[in-house]
Amino acid sequence: MGTGEGSSCSCSCSEEEERLLKLESIRESLVRQEDTIIFSLIERAKYPINSPLYDNNHTHNLPTNTNSLFHFFLKQSEHLQAKAGRYTSPEENAFFPDNLPIPLLPPLNCTPVLHPPGDSININDQVLNLYLNTLLPLIAAKGDDGNYAVTAASDVNCLQALSRRIHFGKFVAEVKFRDAPADYTPAICAKDRESLMKLLTFQSVEEGIKKRVEKKAMIFGQDVDLNENDIDGKYKVNPSVVSQLYGEWVMPLTKFVQVEYLLRRLD
Numbered sequence: 002m003g004t005g006e007g008s009s010c011s012c013s014c015s016e017e018e019e020r021l022l023k024l025e026s027i028r029e030s031l032v033r034q035e036d037t038i039i040f041s042l043i044e045r046a047k048y049p050i051n052s053p054l055y056d057n058n059h060t061h062n063l064p065t066n067t068n069s070l071f072h073f074f075l076k077q078s079e080h081l082q083a084k085a086g087r088y089t090s091p092e093e094n095a096f097f098p099d100n101l102p103i104p105l106l107p108p109l110n111c112t113p114v115l116h117p118p119g120d121s122i123n124i125n126d127q128v129l130n131l132y133l134n135t136l137l138p139l140i141a142a143k144g145d146d147g148n149y150a151v152t153a154a155s156d157v158n159c160l161q162a163l164s165r166r167i168h169f170g171k172f173v174a175e176v177k178f179r180d181a182p183a184d185y186t187p188a189i190c191a192k193d194r195e196s197l198m199k200l201l202t203f204q205s206v207e208e209g210i211k212k213r214v215e216k217k218a219m220i221f222g223q224d225v226d227l228n229e230n231d232i233d234g235k236y237k238v239n240p241s242v243v244s245q246l247y248g249e250w251v252m253p254l255t256k257f258v259q260v261e262y263l264l265r266r267l268d
């Protein structure tokens with residue numbers, strides 16, 4: 002399992018395993034993923050909403066059974082990335098997991114870290130719905146500049162970064178379970194979601210994350226002017242929206258994934 006963002010969490014190759022199956026390492030990866038999420042939101046905010054891209058009653062010349070140009074773009078992107086092996090990693094969850102092509106490359110020969118019944122959890126329907134209907138109107142200005150391809154490409158980056166982060170809950174849950182199986186087992190056996198949620202929640206960690214992502218959004222999203230010492234207080238993405246994103250959606254969904262994973266942990 003990897004701690005850095007570029008490294009694969011799909012498997013832990015030999016002696017790395019012990020070190021990497023640590024809550025601290027997982028949290029470091031979550032911190033690094035904040036950068037990717039915030040930069041991807043900043044990129045998306047360059048374009049207006051461009052609502053025809055998401056219009057299911059489009060007039061675009063799309064294949065039949067395709068909802069919107071964005072739907073088509075995302076599905077085709079996943080198709081291509083599946084061929085390059087993206088979804089062989091349990092860190093990656095497709096938005097359209099059915100009928101993906103088989104990878105062109107052979108799989109890596111590593112020991113899987115996740116417990117198989119939990120590995121298949123996929124809540125990307127919720128992630129997509131949240132992104133399109135709630136987050137996008139908060140980060141993109143109203144309007145239509147016709148730049149649908151670049152807009153869709155930056156949407157895909159945002160969605161993949163958010164999906165990866167939220168589904169990382171599987172790894173967090175696995176590590177927490179391995180660290181304290183006796184704490185989690187009774188609640189798992191009783192299918193007691195509320196107790197599991199209490200066990201895995203660290204309120205002070207969550208408060209720190211909300212503050213940090215807000216600060217990162219301020220630092221990453223300001224204009225850098227060589228002649229000015231003061232920043233003008235304008236940010237490319239509203240820092241409080243980023244904090245809200247984490248507090249209301251990213252962390253709750255990550256915890257939802259953790260609970261779902263733990264409920265399958267003894268299957």
Ligand SMILES: O=C(O)C(=O)C[C@]1(C(=O)O)C=C[C@@H](O)C=C1
Nearest residue numbers: 173201202203204206207252255
């Ligand atoms: O760091 C943890 O312990 C996690 O479970 C991750 C996470 C998060 O999503 O960032 C979720 C729940 C905790 O309350 C704190 C943080």
